[in-house]
Amino acid sequence: MSNVKPLCVDLDGTLIFDDMVPKSIYLLLKKNIFYIFLFPFWMxxxxxYVKRQVAKRVEFDPASLPYNQTLLGFINQQRQLKRKVLLVTASDQLIAEKIANFLGIFDEVIGSDAVVSYSGVRKLKKLQEKFGVEGFDYAGNAYVDLKxxxxxxxxxxxSDDACLIKKAEKLNKRVTVFKGI
Incomplete structure (x- = not known):
């Protein structure tokens, strides 16, 4: 397995059938609606920065999230083969770490901080800095993941999105598809 690339897994819509950003904002406002007045200043x-401020204040139970059981099974298979697995997400690092700690299957977590949101090109650059060009395999679910x-x-x-799958196949790489939401 020494020449096997690390497996980098997206969180929102990929590992979980949910999006932690709106979910966290909802939970924060449910906790105290007056946080709404801080959002313009945070923005x-x-x-x-908004995501970090919300993440610092919100509480959630990772066990209650709708996990993609098929993908979890695949990740566990890869772990048994001693493959390095990372959770890489545009969600805040604090939220991603809580989920990763609950699952116990990730070697590392890369999430957004108060300055950088790791989505699209920013996520690609971060992964290429760490592993080099084409130095990793990536599991995602959205058009932004094409980058x-x-x-x-x-x-x-x-994903079940035939158009997204077709666009990904045009990148001339090995493609594996798991059922989406």
Missing amino acids: FKGFA VWAGSHEIIIV
Whole structure:
């Protein structure tokens, strides 16, 4: 397994059939609606800052999330083969770490911080800095992931979107498809 590329897995819509950003905002406002008045001030520092402020204040139970059981099975198979597995997400690092700690299947977590939101090209650059061009396999679910797949070694799609699958196949890489939402 020494020449096997690390498996990088997206969170929102891929590992879980949910999106932690709107879910976290909802949970925060449910906890205290008056947080709504802080959002305009947070937005002046960018969306990554908003996500960090929400993540610092919100509580959630990772066991209650709708996990993609098929993908979890695949990840566990890869772990048994001693493959390195990372959770790589545009969701905030604090939220991603809580989920990763609950699952106990990730070697590393790369999430957004108060400055950078790791989505699309930013996620690709981060992974290429760490593993090199085509130095990783990537599991994602959305059109924004096409940018990451373009620089990955192997494509893993968690979606039923035929158009997305077709676009990914045009990247001329090995494509594995898992059922989406």
